[in-house]
Every structure is written in C-alpha cells, then in structure tokens.
Amino acid sequence: MEVRGMPETIPLVDLRAQYQPLREEILNAISDVLDSMELFLGKNVQGFEAEFAEYCGAQYAVGLGSGTEALHLALLACGIGPGDEVITVSHTFIATVEAICLTGATPVLVDIDPDTYTIDVSQIERKVTSNTKAIIPVHLYGQPADMDPILAIAEKYSLVVVEDACQAHGAEYKEKRTGCLGDVGCFSFYFSKNLGAYGEAGICVTNKPEIARHLRMLRDHGSEEKYYHSVMGVNARLDEIQAAILRVKLRRLDEWNEARRSNAHLYSELLRDSPVVTPSEVEYARHVYHLYVIRTSQRNKLQEYLRERGIATGIHYPVPIHLQTAWRRGNHQTEGLPITERYAREILSLPMYPELTPDSIEYVAGAIRDSVSEYAIVPLVAQAIDS
Numbered sequence: 193m194e195v196r197g198m199p200e201t202i203p204l205v206d207l208r209a210q211y212q213p214l215r216e217e218i219l220n221a222i223s224d225v226l227d228s229m230e231l232f233l234g235k236n237v238q239g240f241e242a243e244f245a246e247y248c249g250a251q252y253a254v255g256l257g258s259g260t261e262a263l264h265l266a267l268l269a270c271g272i273g274p275g276d277e278v279i280t281v282s283h284t285f286i287a288t289v290e291a292i293c294l295t296g297a298t299p300v301l302v303d304i305d306p307d308t309y310t311i312d313v314s315q316i317e318r319k320v321t322s323n324t325k326a327i328i329p330v331h332l333y334g335q336p337a338d339m340d341p342i343l344a345i346a347e348k349y350s351l352v353v354v355e356d357a358c359q360a361h362g363a364e365y366k367e368k369r370t371g372c373l374g375d376v377g378c379f380s381f382y383f384s385k386n387l388g389a390y391g392e393a394g395i396c397v398t399n400k401p402e403i404a405r406h407l408r409m410l411r412d413h414g415s416e417e418k419y420y421h422s423v424m425g426v427n428a429r430l431d432e433i434q435a436a437i438l439r440v441k442l443r444r445l446d447e448w449n450e451a452r453r454s455n456a457h458l459y460s461e462l463l464r465d466s467p468v469v470t471p472s473e474v475e476y477a478r479h480v481y482h483l484y485v486i487r488t489s490q491r492n493k494l495q496e497y498l499r500e501r502g503i504a505t506g507i508h509y510p511v512p513i514h515l516q517t518a519w520r521r522g523n524h525q526t527e528g529l530p531i532t533e534r535y536a537r538e539i540l541s542l543p544m545y546p547e548l549t550p551d552s553i554e555y556v557a558g559a560i561r562d563s564v565s566e567y568a569i570v571p572l573v574a575q576a577i578d579s
C-alpha cells in the first residue's frame with residue numbers, strides 16, 4: 193500500500209539503514225577475525241570488554257553469549273541460589289525472571305511506577321524477608337529506574353543489586369551510566385538493541401574484582417586454566433566475530449542515542465494534547481529510548497489503524513510475567529499488580545531507530561491524531577489509575 197508519498201511501511205526498527213554506512217567497516221572487521229583465525233576469547237573480546245567497561249564507567253566487563261546469560265551468571269556470581277528470593281518487576285521481558293529461576297532462587301514481583309514504567313521503589317521494602325538476597329531493577333525501554341532508593345534499601349538489608357540494563361546502553365542516572373550503579377550490570381546485544389550485534393551477545397560490567405573473576409570462570413565451564421574446573425559453569429562466551437562488530441558499532445552509540453532522543457522529543461511534541469500518553473522524562477535520568485512507548489485506551493484498534501497506514505508497531509509486553517503460563521507452571525505466587533496489568537492492555541511501541549526521519553515521525557503522529565475521530569479514542573489521563 194502506497195501511503196501519501198511515504199515509503200510502503202515504516203518499520204518498528206530498520207537495521208538495514210544502520211548497516212549501510214557501516215558496511216565496509218563491519219565487513220573488514222569480520223574479515224580480520226577470519227584472517228587471524230583467533231576465534232576463542234581473543235583480542236576482539238578483550239578489546240571490546242575494555243572499551244565497553246570504559247564507556248560505562250566500570251572497572252571490569254565480561255563478554256557473554258547473551259543478555260539472559262549475563263543476568264543468570266551475574267546472579268550466580270553474586271552467590272544467589274535455591275532458597276533465596278530476588279525482587280524484580282513483572283513488567284519486563286521474560287529473561288529477567290528466567291535468570292532468577294535458572295539459579296533456583298524465587299522471583300518476588302512488584303508493580304511499576306505509573307510514570308516511568310520501572311520498578312515502584314515504594315513497594316520494595318515490604319517485600320523484603322529474611323530470604324531476600326537481591327533486587328533486579330530493569331531500566332525498561334531505556335528509562336533508568338530510580339536507583340538511589342533501591343541502593344538505600346539494598347544497603348539497609350545487605351542485598352545485592354543486579355541491574356537489568358539490557359535496554360539501556362548509555363542511559364544515565366544522575367549523570368552516571370546505567371550498569372555501574374549497583375553491584376553488577378547486565379546488557380544484551382540482541383540485534384535490535386541500541387547497541388546490537390549481528391547474532392547473540394551480552395556482557396556484564398562491575399567494579400568488583402571478585403564478581404568479574406567469578407563471571408569469567410562461569411562463562412567458560414568454571415575454569416581459569418584449560419581443563420581444570422573450580423566450579424560448575426557453562427559455555428556462555430562472547431564470540432570474537434560479534435565482539436569485532438560491536439567494537440565498530442560502540443563508536444557510534446552516543447550519536448545514535450542522541451538521534452533516538454531527538455526523535456522521541458519530536459514524537460512527544462507532535463502528540464502533545466493528543467489522547468495518547470507519551471513517555472515521561474524524569475529529572476534524574478537520561479532516557480535513551482530503546483523503545484518509544486505510548487499508552488491509549490483503544491490500543492488494539494489504534495494498532496490496526498496504524499497497520500492499515502503502513503506503520504509497524506509493537507507491544508512490549510502483552511502479557512505480564514505473573515500471568516504467563518510459565519509462571520503458573522512454576523507454582524510461583526504473586527498478588528495482583530494493577531498498574532502492570534492495566535498497562536499491558538494500553539501500551540504501544542511506535543517505530544523508533546536513529547535513522548527515523550522527521551517526515552516519518554510526522555506521518556505517524558498525524559495518523560495517531562487522525563485515529564481519534566475515526567475510532568473514538570478517548571483521552572487517557574496519565575495519572576488515572578482506576579481499573
């Protein structure tokens with residue numbers, strides 16, 4: 193469908209647009225790895241670990257096979273296991289909670305803050321028991337969680353803080369980069385992330401040498417010396433080719449995050465006084481808009497309306513973790529989480545990537561405004577939590 197002079201579709205993300213100007217550099221980087229045949233924890237993994245640690249303001253970084261492995265091994269490296277409880281949110285990608293379950297610990301889920309969509313810090317303390325060992329704040333959509341109150345609770349009860357920064361590369365909390373605010377920070381380089389590999393990859397950053405050492409062992413079958421194994425680990429090593437690609441892309445991350453921010457600001461300006469709720473920016477944080485998520489009373493109708501106009505959208509995420517079959521199968525308990533449950537019905541992710549043009553943003557915002565009369569979309573007041 194050709195739409196008013198616009199390309200046939202505006203995708204949710206456009207990886208080709210990012211790849212084109214980098215093509216030669218990326219292909220050279222891959223070719224160098226293959227020419228050297230240094231394929232196992234070699235100079236690119238080490239180089240990328242040093243560069244990413246420096247980028248985050250952390251002392252150590254340990255390259256891993258995925259963000260899920262980063263979370264799982266970070267918890268193990270912090271000594272979390274069966275009998276322990278870990279507090280986190282239900283409004284996240286399943287991997288946050290999977291990682292807890294993989295250690296044998298019990299996830300304890302709390303609701304989200306209605307403005308930032310990150311963990312509601314006022315609900316954490318009443319969930320702390322004698323078994324609580326850790327908190328995982330998730331910097332969802334690129335919006336940092338409010339870390340100071342979380343760190344204060346952690347200190348009071350001697351808890352570990354593992355940041356799920358899988359959607360927040362380069363985001364800042366009070367001018368410090370996410371990932372190095374707690375004990376260990378976990379990142380995913382899934383291809384669509386702000387910093388994405390061309391395959392699977394992840395990393396942990398930390399300022400604690402003992403955690404870094406433990407992570408290095410765990411990712412390589414619990415060994416520091418080949419065929420001598422001190423603990424039971426896994427194979428979760430970062431791949432040399434992915435590391436070489438990530439080194440090229442890391443150099444553009446700040447520029448890409450700036451472009452995402454200015455795209456988000458244009459969306460928010462064009463959608464001001466419209467019936468949808470736009471993301472909030474809080475004074476303590478620098479949001480990096482991995483996703484630009486609006487809320488609307490008629491989410492499914494709006495999604496269909498935009499699809500008919502060639503605009504792709506997403507829902508991150510349609511079913512909260514505590515309502516997933518996997519949660520019920522695990523016999524996990526939780527009380528109702530009203531904001532999480534309500535927002536799962538209202539959220540809609542609009543196209544967001546650095547190369548998105550102002551014309552496309554205007555087209556998307558215009559279509560959302562047009563949808564109001566067509567679908568009788570009623571205004572949603574940001575603070576009205578009434579269902």
Ligand SMILES: Cc1ncc(COP(=O)(O)O)c(C=O)c1O
Nearest residue numbers: 258259260285287358380381382
């Ligand atoms: C919030 C969050 N946590 C964890 C993960 C897991 O990362 P990966 O897909 O690299 O395993 C992701 C990414 O998909 C994520 O968005």
